[in-house]
């Protein structure tokens with residue numbers, strides 16, 4: 456397998472720094488640098504781009520992003536044990552890797568965003584992945600500080616992110632993602648690609664900000680989708696009863712006999728805007 460840089464193989468890095476994977480931190484490491492390059496390439500050209508990465512771990516994806524020419528990587532890692540391994544990468548790419556020790560859920564990425572293009576690329580810890588995605592969908596300013604999000608999830612979550620009303624996986628997450636982004640499934644990654652292997656298949660999802668944003672208050676949108684999908688088998692006249700039921704649906708021009716899973720994101724926004 457061709458090396459992507461002159462740094463040691465990740466297996467050696469992990470052994471030398473004693474980075475045995477911890478389940479509580481969602482640690483499933485990718486050791487194949489060709490695979491991490493494939494993930495990084497999904498984000499498109501990286502020259503001149505600052506990349507935010509969450510959970511670099513021993514640095515497999517970080518190395519791929521840097522090898523593909525990103526101007527800078529700013530990586531947030533919670534596990535202090537990984538910092539010496541990441542410092543070796545920072546030495547190899549002088550001035551191009553900044554590592555912040557901390558919890559990505561408490562990190563204000565928007566405030567850290569520099570001038571110029573920013574992309575987010577991450578093999579996310581599964582226990583915090585969905586919440587991080589939601590945080591990135593709700594920055595203070597829109598268009599957002601990021602040009603794209605290229606993120607690894609459990610396949611099941613990935614399917615919910617990209618789902619629309621033609622799809623069984625459509626639900627609250629699909630509406631929220633569809634409201635602000637165009638989300639696409641890039642490719643699957645089998646459990647054996649990770650050390651240790653997780654129980655399920657993973658998927659890389661690529662999200663771009665919607666070119667025509669749908670004006671809608673997210674708290675209202677959440678109230679509608681929560682009620683509608685909370686009783687997804689019921690007709691909307693029933694599931695949206697507490698929000699205005701038939702009268703609300705009549706104002707929105709939506710047949711009250713329909714079910715949540717048949718409504719487009721635009722229709723959910725139309726209802727939310729009438730609350």
Ligand code: SAM
Pocket residue numbers: 480481482483484485486509510511512513514515516517531532533534537557558559560578579580581583
């Ligand atoms: N990027 C590496 C790779 O692809 O091999 C590691 C990915 S591993 C699935 C997730 C990483 O996220 C781990 O390094 C873990 O320590 C880190 N992590 C877990 N929770 C975190 C949090 N709340 N904030 C920042 N990093 C976190």
